[in-house]
Amino acid sequence: MKRAKSKWVAMTAAVAILAGCSQTAEPAPAPSTAAKPGEQPKPAAAAEPLKLQMMVPSYADVPKMDDEYWSEYQKRTGTKLELQWVPSGDYDTKFDLVMASGNIPEIIVGNSLGRPTLMNAVKNGAFWDLTPFLGDFSKYPNLKKYAAPKAWDFLKVDGKIYGVPRNRTQIDPSLKIRKDWLDKLNIPVPTTVDEYTAALKKIVDSDPGGNGKGATIGLINEGFLLASADQPILAAFGGFDPAYNSEGGMIHKNLTPAYTDLVAWTRKLYQDGIISKEFLSIKNTQAEQLFTTGRVASYLRNIWRDYSFEQEIKKVQPEAQVISLPPLKGPKGYAIWLQPGTLGAFYISKQVPEAKVKQILDYFERTMTEEFQNLAYYGIEGVHYKVVDGSPQLTDLGKKQITANVQQPLPLLFNDWAKVVNPAASKAYNDAKLKEVQVYAEKGKFDPFAVIFSDSWTAVWPKYENEWKSMVSKAAMGEISMDEYKAYVDKLNNMPDFKKAYQEFAKKYKEYYG
Incomplete structure (x- = not known):
């Protein structure tokens, strides 16, 4: 997968910034720094703030929405955010409960594109099909330009797009x-x-x-x-x-x-x-x-x-x-x-009126820019960061307020180094760290099942998942032999429903990767 590079990084080798997600815990990665530090986004022109309800994962202390950062963010985006913060370790469980209840907020983060509960919700019409809204992306150039490679393809279900990608990095954990x-x-x-x-x-x-x-x-x-x-x-x-x-x-x-x-x-x-x-x-x-x-x-x-x-x-x-x-x-x-370059996606509840769907997409288009990425990772110059030797350094207030949580309402921009550098470290440390981990991109691989899915798997796996987890745990702790565990796996793999799912996985994998 082609990796995006920042002009600022190309010029300076590394910038000390606050460093994602998921699937495992999501940190606060470094921003794209093509825009100069101190250059802030222009406020959105809106007569009244756009009220947005979102359920998002929390990776730090729940922030005060009237603090310096969030007040500025909502002012510049022209929004009034009602964020339901769910601890990241509990997020998938909460997500499943919300899907079962049908009481879905206007916007909800789906961390795993192939999660059975998410796929079932999509199939059952819980979310808007965004395909006709997005069209050829001529109205949404930022959503097209700054998304991770193949991100929009990964989001398709039966050829239709149901989510807006949460762009992240490849090199991360x-x-x-x-x-x-x-x-x-x-x-x-x-x-x-x-x-x-x-x-x-x-x-x-x-x-x-x-x-x-x-x-x-x-x-x-x-x-x-x-x-x-x-x-x-x-x-x-x-x-x-x-x-x-x-x-x-x-x-x-x-x-x-x-x-x-x-x-x-x-x-x-x-x-x-x-x-x-x-x-x-x-x-x-x-x-x-x-x-x-x-x-x-x-x-x-x-x-x-x-x-x-x-x-x-x-x-x-x-x-x-x-x-x-x-x-x-x-x-x-x-x-x-x-990582595949995305950490799930934002999904818009079908209960949202069509006119507001367009407003929400406009919000994502407006914030999927380098300017808003900088705001999310730096905050406000003189308040959250100071420029030292050409690199932004967070103030004490910045370290408190510019946490991983500031990223959660944003689609962000794809890049390949944001989860590496740390704002508290020296430029020399960050430069060395960037150089050290570039080999990861050459040697590593990402999990294809983070992006491919199967309808049959979505239907059958929930029936066996807990049983399988129990068998894995027993085998790992020596309560059953490895031969017993292998026999159990063989039994599942030979079931018709699993074989059908595997055919669908093969087809989807070929579709994405040839």
């Missing part, structure tokens, strides 16, 4: 590790999955942080299995490569041999005490707290957080050094999880 602990134990920086696993085992056994016997955790993340932390390892096992059955159907990644290898790998971590015994019940905030208090060796989050995490850990362990690991070579790929 990384597996982090405590470099100071590696150095203390004379462990080279791992370059393979096997070396990584061995390093975590030695760290747990040696307790270089002085946390006490059994108190140091090797790898942590939140939710089912290892949540997002398992995705780069799945990539290393070949899980993002198409896997076909004997009939030419494309098997869903959850039921491939690669995912079985991931379960076996997690089982070994569990047996060796590398992951917490309670790993299935850990929440996002708890995982982050354990890492930033010096209890954890490795954690998957956005790259820009390396510097912030390091500064937090230094408060309790002054020698702390956090790095993003280089691409770890696995049996069938590298442990790099690229």
Whole structure:
């Protein structure tokens, strides 16, 4: 996938800015900086503010909508926002409940394009078909110009467009590790999955942080299995490569041999005490707290957080050094999880009058610009940031108000470096970090099931998802054998409904990628 570049980045190599999403946690990435710092969007010409109701994920403290940033944002967009903030870790659950209730706000964020509840809602007419409104995009040049590659194709259901893409980056999350602990134990920086696993085992056994016997955790993340932390390892096992059955159907990644290898790998971590015994019940905030208090060796989050995490850990362990690991070579790929360039989309409830649908699309067109992207990431010059050595540096108020949440009502612009740089770090640090992770784009792959979908899968998977999760958990914790787990997967894969879904996946994959 072609990567977009910023003219400002091309000129300066890196700009220190506030650094997304998702599928795993969404950070505040760096903005597109083609516009000069200090150049602000022009206020929208509107007699009265446009009232917009939105349900959006929250990745920070819920903001006050009358603070300096949000007051300015609503003034410049000509809107009165009524935002329903849902904690990011609970968002999918809340989304499913809203879809079931039918009480859908005017605009709702769908984080996963292929989520069964979302697809069912689209099929059942819960959202506006935007195709006739968008037409050839002649009225919406920004929506066309600044969207991620293939974004509008990814959003199509039966050839129709039902959402406005939430544009993000390709290079985003990384597996982090405590470099100071590696150095203390004379462990080279791992370059393979096997070396990584061995390093975590030695760290747990040696307790270089002085946390006490059994108190140091090797790898942590939140939710089912290892949540997002398992995705780069799945990539290393070949899980993002198409896997076909004997009939030419494309098997869903959850039921491939690669995912079985991931379960076996997690089982070994569990047996060796590398992951917490309670790993299935850990929440996002708890995982982050354990890492930033010096209890954890490795954690998957956005790259820009390396510097912030390091500064937090230094408060309790002054020698702390956090790095993003280089691409770890696995049996069938590298442990790099690229993003497709979008983090879901905005969907407009069919209960919204047609005239207001046009107003909402105008809002997205008006805000999908470099000027509004800068406003979202910098805030107001002299209030939220100052220009230091040619780079915007957030003030204390900026650090408080310009969080990841300011992005949520915006479609943003596609770029490939926004989740890397950190405004609190020096330009030299950010330049080095940008250079360091460019190899991710060369070695990594993204999950095709983030963008392709199947009607049959949407119908059948909810019937088995909880049962499958239970089997995965039992296999990972050693409660059933891997042979029992494999037999269960084989049973699902041989069901007619699953085979039908795999044919649809194959067709959609070919449609997108040839």
